[in-house]
Amino acid sequence: xxxxxxxxxxxxxxEKTLKFMAVLLIKKYKPKIIGxxxxxxxxxxxxxxxxVLFKHFRxxxxxxxxNNEIGLPLSIIGAESGGKSAxxxxxxxxxxxxxxxxxxxxxxxxxxxxGADRPGDIRYLTSFIRPEIAVITEISLxxxxxxxxxxxxxxxxxxxxxKLEPKGFxxxxxxxxxxxxxxxxxxxxxxxxxxxxxxENADIQATDISYNYSNSESNGGREIKGLSFKLNYKGxxxxxxxxxxxxxxxxxxxxxxxxxxxxxxxxxxxIAESLSNFSMPAGRMNLISGIKNTFIIDDTYNASPIxxxxxxxxxxxxxxxxxxxxxxxxxxxxxxTQVEHRSxxxxxxxxxxxxxxxxxxxxxxxxxxxxxHRIAPERIFExxxxxxxxxxxxxxxxxxxxxxxxxxxxMRMEKIxxxxxxxxxxxxxxxxxxxxxxxxx
Numbered sequence: 001x002x003x004x005x006x007x008x009x010x011x012x013x014x015e016k017t018l019k020f021m022a023v024l025l026i027k028k029y030k031p032k033i034i035g036x037x038x039x040x041x042x043x044x045x046x047x048x049x050x051x052v053l054f055k056h057f058r059x060x061x062x063x064x065x066x067n068n069e070i071g072l073p074l075s076i077i078g079a080e081s082g083g084k085s086a087x088x089x090x091x092x093x094x095x096x097x098x099x100x101x102x103x104x105x106x107x108x109x110x111x112x113x114x115g116a117d118r119p120g121d122i123r124y125l126t127s128f129i130r131p132e133i134a135v136i137t138e139i140s141l142x143x144x145x146x147x148x149x150x151x152x153x154x155x156x157x158x159x160x161x162x163k164l165e166p167k168g169f170x171x172x173x174x175x176x177x178x179x180x181x182x183x184x185x186x187x188x189x190x191x192x193x194x195x196x197x198x199x200e201n202a203d204i205q206a207t208d209i210s211y212n213y214s215n216s217e218s219n220g221g222r223e224i225k226g227l228s229f230k231l232n233y234k235g236x237x238x239x240x241x242x243x244x245x246x247x248x249x250x251x252x253x254x255x256x257x258x259x260x261x262x263x264x265x266x267x268x269x270x271i272a273e274s275l276s277n278f279s280m281p282a283g284r285m286n287l288i289s290g291i292k293n294t295f296i297i298d299d300t301y302n303a304s305p306i307x308x309x310x311x312x313x314x315x316x317x318x319x320x321x322x323x324x325x326x327x328x329x330x331x332x333x334x335x336x337t338q339v340e341h342r343s344x345x346x347x348x349x350x351x352x353x354x355x356x357x358x359x360x361x362x363x364x365x366x367x368x369x370x371x372x373h374r375i376a377p378e379r380i381f382e383x384x385x386x387x388x389x390x391x392x393x394x395x396x397x398x399x400x401x402x403x404x405x406x407x408x409x410x411m412r413m414e415k416i417x418x419x420x421x422x423x424x425x426x427x428x429x430x431x432x433x434x435x436x437x438x439x440x441x
Contacts, residue, residue, distance in 0.1 A: 038137030328407020
């Protein structure tokens with residue numbers, strides 16, 4: 001207990017020190033700060049916003065999972081964590097000191113993800129990082145063990161809007177009913193709202209969504225090549241092609257980036273051109289070539305119920321001779337664990353003749369649900385871990401298969417992708433959690 005207490009004191013000291021360092025840099029350089037929060041979609045919005053802005057401004061974005069009390073100040077400093085190395089932390093301090101003392105070029109815009117694992121997280125982060133622009137991506141079931149209700153999650157995320165600088169901008173997803181309600185209840189009259197979504201009343205609306213295909217010898221002669229949609233804003237309508245995006249829900253990220261582009265006075269054509277090259281980070285709905293001429297949708301970075309249902313919707317909609325869903329446990333769902341895993345099974349039933357791989361204890365609720373619906377036993381496989389699932393998957397896949405692989409971080413589902421990807425030597429470049437520390441786990 002004494003050692004844990006000592007550790008806690010060290011972390012508290014580190015947080016306070018980094019907070020102080022970050023505040024001084026913000027005061028000196030006065031960058032425009034874009035804060036992004038939401039239950040899902042923070043990283044995709046960050047990447048889309050960066051794709052729109054980086055050609056026009058000096059921009060820095062949050063890297064890795066630096067979205068908390070330690071990571072955000074490091075993002076502001078532009079340094080990596082020193083971990084357990086005193087020398088590396090000295091390097092962080094020296095880098096900060098250099099920017100503080102010397103007239104160096106600092107980013108004009110900071111794009112910062114703001115995570116909220118527990119009540120009060122956003123309030124703490126905005127106590128020293130006051131964004132001029134807020135993006136609220138989505139509100140759903142995540143970290144429910146700590147918040148207890150979705151309403152509490154919504155209130156926490158909305159704190160980012162409440163803490164905006166005067167005359168700030170808020171880009172919010174109007175399709176989400178919790179966000180819509182909070183916007184209607186907003187009491188600050190000095191905030192400029194830009195809403196986005198698929199519904200008609202959004203300021204920035206996406207319609208006419210379709211998949212792009214190219215001719216290919218496999219996959220029935222058609223190979224998936226991203227998404228297209230029509231962008232509608234103030235009576236203007238232009239086509240947008242997302243060459244590297246598979247999931248319709250990632251269009252929300254593109255729409256949030258359109259909103260931020262407009263805040264910075266960019267025109268719609270410029271914004272659309274920038275989004276054509278927007279791609280997701282490793283492990284987030286990326287298409288990877290698999291062995292035996294198969295296609296892998298790698299969505300292994302993490303999993304929440306809404307993201308898993310969205311991924312299954314993508315699997316359902318893309319053309320392929322046969323489809324396989326390889327799903328690992330969704331963690332941190334508390335009392336909702338059983339019902340949410342069963343909801344995943346019900347969504348899978350929409351995929352005609354699909355094959356279901358369940359990985360982990362919690363995903364057994366999904367297989368129980370599938371068996372209730374009399375799914376043929378040869379279409380259901382159950383595994384205790386990702387390694388055994390990967391080996392079996394390698395045995396059964398056939399040419400042209402489209403394989404979705406997804407699960408919470410702790411399930412290490414990227415190991416399955418590595419098992420069946422056509423170029424395993426590219427794992428470090430294409431897959432998530434490839435650092436030495438993760439590889440040892």
